[in-house]
Amino acid sequence: MHRAPSERTLRRVLAGVDGDELDRQTCRYLGGQAAIGESGEGQASERCAETAEIEDVAVHLWVGMGVERETRRARQRARQRPDPAGVLAGGAADGKALRGARHGEEHGPQLLSLLHHTRGVVLGQRRIADKTSEVPELAPLLLDALACGDIAVVTVDALHTVRETARHLSEDLGLYYVMILKENQLKALAAAMLALAGGTDAAHERAATGHTDLDKGHGRRERRTIRTAAADAIDFPHAAQVFRIVRQVAEIGGPGVSKEVAYGITNAPPDVAGPAHLGILYRVKTRPRWL
Structure with a gap:
């Protein structure tokens, strides 16, 4: 008989795990899964014709399970008005507070993440140390995140619009910004x-x-x-x-x-x-x- 681990066991195991390494490996796994799914163009094209109608029906059925109405609208827009050819594969770097989370005495720790524009996969994320800025964390984030992505351009908000970041993306990484x-x-x-x-x-x-x-x-x-x-x-x-x-x-x-x-x-x-x-x-x- 298989018995699920108790909550105490799960907490004890996770408490002993290196959080940064677990996060890094999880992002690499998700990024790799997305890449594998997109790499089989021949199989994907065969499945597309067979499952398009099923997927459209499934979208309507999933609404009660958390899929929002915007999902259907985005797919409809993509069919009616496809993007122009040649759009670069990109990742958006942005910082967010984890509401409801806690790290020691700190509530709502800050994370800087790189989200793939089209896959919807977080390719990497780093915790922002207390009383520091997101800006110096972008370079190490990209070092980890780019290992599992096909990113050609990085989009950032005004906080990261600094000369050193522009130089690093252009010269050291060979990316567009x-x-x-x-x-x-x-x-x-x-x-x-x-x-x-x-x-x-x-x-x-x-x-x-x-x-x-x-x-x-x-x-x-x-x-x-x-x-x-x-x-x-x-x-x-x-x-x-x-x-x-x-x-x-x-x-x-x-x-x-x-x-x-x-x-x-x-x-x-x-x-x-x-x-x-x-x-x-x-x-x-x-x-x-x-x-």
Whole structure:
């Protein structure tokens, strides 16, 4: 007869495990599993036609088991409006507090994680020491995480938009970066605003330096307009382009339109990441495509 271990046994075993090593091996296992599933293109293509209808039905059946409505909408959008060819495989680095967790006397410890944009797999994560910043932890995180991923570009928020991180990603790791510009990089932000101020959105689209994406869902309409410009005159490590994204959201049948403007910088040249590609990389930073 098989008997499950008691809670006390599980706690005793886990207390003796190296948490960092367990986390590292778990992320590598999950990353490897995703890679294996995607590597069998021949088998996957055969299964796709046979199981597509079953998967669509299953999505509806799983709603009561925790799969949200957004999952179905994302899959429908992917079928109706597929992403343009050539989107780089990316990972989003971001820090989160673990609510409900505890480490010694500390409640809600902070973790810095690297999430694969399309697989929805955490490729690695590191705990942020008390009273320290996430920034110095990004380099060791990538050293572990990149061993089990096919990452070509790393997207980060404004906190990690620092010169050393840009240099490390470009020179030491040979990766592209997409970074958000805010007040911590005032000179680069001012230069980007100046470079992107001229012309209209229509003129940028005609010149292949602009793109507009429309979306509808959750009772609202969303319009995202991006324009790009060369970063030749901007003093930032290996910068190739700057971009501006304007996001306008209108409630269907509601009053007014909300507007958000964000600026960013990347070392990817236009032939590697055009406006449509940068718009996708920016969007999945906040809303991964696997949802």
